Amino acid sequence: xxxxxxxxxxxxxxxxxxxxxxxxxxxxxxxxxxxxxxxxxxxxxxxxxxxxxxxxxxxxxxxxxxxxxxxxxxxxxxxxxxxxxxxxxxxxxxxxxxxxxxxxxxxxxxxxxxxxxxxxxxxxxxxxxxxxxxxxxxxxxxxxxxxxxxxxxxxxxxxxxxxxxxxxxxxxxxxxxxxxxxxxxxxxxxxxxxxxxxxxxxxxxxxxxxxxxxxxxxxxxxxxxxxxxxxxxxxxxxxxxxxxxxxxxxxxxxxxxxxxxxxxxxxxxxxxxxxxxxxxxxxxxxxxxxxxxxxxxxxxxxxxxxxxxxxxxxxxxxxxxxxxxxxxxxxxxxxxxxxxxxxxxxxxxxxxxxxxxxxxxxxxxxxxxxxxxxxxxxxxxxxxxxxxxxxxxxxxxxxxxxxxxxxxxxxxxxxxxxxxxxxxxxxxxxxxxxxxxxxxxxxxxxxxxxxxxxxxxxxx
Ligand code: ARG
Numbered sequence: 001x002x003x004x005x006x007x008x009x010x011x012x013x014x015x016x017x018x019x020x021x022x023x024x025x026x027x028x029x030x031x032x033x034x035x036x037x038x039x040x041x042x043x044x045x046x047x048x049x050x051x052x053x054x055x056x057x058x059x060x061x062x063x064x065x066x067x068x069x070x071x072x073x074x075x076x077x078x079x080x081x082x083x084x085x086x087x088x089x090x091x092x093x094x095x096x097x098x099x100x101x102x103x104x105x106x107x108x109x110x111x112x113x114x115x116x117x118x119x120x121x122x123x124x125x126x127x128x129x130x131x132x133x134x135x136x137x138x139x140x141x142x143x144x145x146x147x148x149x150x151x152x153x154x155x156x157x158x159x160x161x162x163x164x165x166x167x168x169x170x171x172x173x174x175x176x177x178x179x180x181x182x183x184x185x186x187x188x189x190x191x192x193x194x195x196x197x198x199x200x201x202x203x204x205x206x207x208x209x210x211x212x213x214x215x216x217x218x219x220x221x222x223x224x225x226x227x228x229x230x231x232x233x234x235x236x237x238x239x240x241x242x243x244x245x246x247x248x249x250x251x252x253x254x255x256x257x258x259x260x261x262x263x264x265x266x267x268x269x270x271x272x273x274x275x276x277x278x279x280x281x282x283x284x285x286x287x288x289x290x291x292x293x294x295x296x297x298x299x300x301x302x303x304x305x306x307x308x309x310x311x312x313x314x315x316x317x318x319x320x321x322x323x324x325x326x327x328x329x330x331x332x333x334x335x336x337x338x339x340x341x342x343x344x345x346x347x348x349x350x351x352x353x354x355x356x357x358x359x360x361x362x363x364x365x366x367x368x369x370x371x372x373x374x375x376x377x378x379x380x381x382x383x384x385x386x387x388x389x390x391x392x393x394x395x396x397x398x399x400x401x402x403x404x405x406x407x408x409x410x411x412x413x414x415x416x417x418x419x420x421x422x423x424x425x426x427x428x429x430x431x432x433x434x435x436x437x438x439x440x441x442x443x444x445x446x447x448x449x450x451x452x453x454x455x456x457x458x459x460x
Contacts, residue, residue: 001080004089004104013080023083023322026329030084033119035067037112038088040215041195042103050205051102059103062096063088083322084116085109106207108199110229110317117324118190119216121238124332125187131339132180132245136173136456138346140449143169148442150427151266151356152365159363162427165351166449167440173452175248182241189234193218197225200316230316232306232324239303242331243296249338250296253289256349260286265355270348273341288345292338299334302327360427364392366402369424369433377416387414 003013039060046056066088069075081087086109093100143166153163193213196203202225209221222228259266269286277283305327309320367388374384391413395402403425410417423429435441438448 001078001090003081004086004093018080018082021082021319021322022079023325024077024079024081024087027084027113027116027322027325028077028087029329030113030116030120030325031070031088032067033116033123034084034088034112035063035070036119036216037115037195037212038092038103039063040212041107043215044208044212045102045105047211048206048208050105050207055099055102058096058099059092062092062100065095066091083109083113085112106198106203106205107195108197108229110199111195111197113321114194114197114229115216117232117235117328118192118194118218121190121234121328122187122217124336125183125190125238128245128332128335128339129180129183129187131336131343132176132183133456135339135343135346136176136180136452138343139169139173139176140452140456142346142349143167143173143445143449146351146353147445149351149353149356150360150431152360152363153440159359159365161365161368161434161440162360162430163440164431164442164445165356167445170445170448170452172248172252173456176245177452177455179241179245179248182244183238186234186238186241188219189237191219192222192228193220194222194228197222197228200226200229226316230313230318230321232310232321235324235328236303236306236310239299239306239327239331242335243300243303245335246292246296246299246338249342250293252342253292256289257286257293260289266352266359268350268352270345270350273345273348288341292342295334295338299331302331357427362401364395364402365427366425366430367392369430370402370421373421373424374414374416379414379416 003009042051042056042059042063045051046053051059066075069091075091077084077087078090081090089100089103092103146165146169149165150162151165151168152159153161153168193209193216195212196207196209213219213221256267256269258264260269269284269289271284273288274284275287277285306324309323313320370391371381371384371388374387375381379387391402391405391410394409394413395405403422407417407419407421410421424433431440432442435443438444
């Protein structure tokens with residue numbers, strides 16, 4: 001098939017060059033946006049009198065038929081036509097004849113590909129925001145179901161202070177909320193309409209870019225034609241937002257892996273989302289969480305990949321930019337798959353309240369409460385910290401927990417201890433009293449659940 005740009009060429013493109021440089025094998029997924037953009041462009045040319053309204057209408061009909069063929073799976077994508085833009089334009093000319101050759105008036109593939117990618121990312125970020133909200137709802141539901149279960153909170157992966165499991169789960173809801181906000185900002189960055197850049201310098205023809213932007217639902221038109229065809233910062237922002245989102249999912253995945261070990265035994269993962277071993281019959285492996293953790297590496301790589309593609313590019317468009325799509329598509333697919341599978345797996349997770357709570361009781365995790373008790377009696381915090389440290393050392397030597405000490409034992413370390421200290425030593429007490437804003441007390445956590453539910457359900 002003859003190439004639409006073949007006028008100045010005598011030789012045919014070599015097959016190796018063709019298969020090396022094609023993008024149709026992956027950019028075919030942009031077809032809807034390409035056709036949408038072409039329809040808006042053709043209508044604009046007709047309204048402006050650049051082509052007749054009759055021709056514009058014919059082009060639009062042809063494009064709609066092509067959309068129908070692609071959706072029905074009867075369209076043949078050809079590698080020798082390089083990319084989605086050429087495939088559709090050639091099919092249009094084949095369908096409606098010479099009139100089809102008018103579509104490419106006052107535009108360039110450089111504009112088209114920038115447009116398609118922006119439309120694509122606007123739509124995908126909206127979907128990802130919905131998937132994030134679905135997963136957040138799942139986490140909130142789990143927090144509500146397990147509202148009063150407590151567990152050891154960790155720093156340095158050492159037991160530190162008792163916290164509510166619901167508080168821990170809501171930490172992820174907060175992270176995901178910021179991920180959703182980031183995705184909204186990516187949407188806003190993509191929301192500028194590049195058509196009409198005409199490869200790089202604009203056009204001598206009387207086009208109406210504002211009309212095209214309105215029809216395609218863009219917030220504004222791009223203001224510099226060179227910038228519009230040559231930057232991909234909006235795609236990089238998407239890859240960055242995706243990398244951060246995956247980092248959050250990966251930390252959750254890591255905790256699910258850790259918590260499901262025999263050593264922790266905090267949770268049981270649902271059988272439907274675990275796998276067996278081909279040799280060890282007893283095994284139940286947390287593959288979904290492991291793969292989520294691992295795919296994070298790919299999504300990070302995608303960010304570095306596009307940043308590196310861009311870093312040495314002179315303005316404006318360079319064919320290098322074709323390499324933007326593989327990382328972007330891969331990150332879209334990966335992020336959506338991870339959010340979906342974690343969402344589906346989550347309700348099946350069993351939390352072993354007994355084990356979590358026993359572990360929290362076992363530790364010296366009320367030590368901070370003892371120190372704060374002394375502070376309330378007028379002891380400076382650093383002094384209270386030291387006294388409590390000595391008490392812990394004493395407990396270790398005696399093989400006792402803090403709540404197993406007698407009042408005399410405690411008084412040997414400080415005269416400030418009275419019987420009310422025993423109301424501070426149980427994890428439940430410790431949690432109830434951590435009522436500072438953002439703290440782990442049931443009152444605070446319930447307040448956060450109400451707040452997050454409002455945000456996630458779009459009322460704030
Ligand atoms: N397939 C190309 C890409 O993805 C489309 C733009 C091609 N423009 C060009 N002048 N060769 O970037």
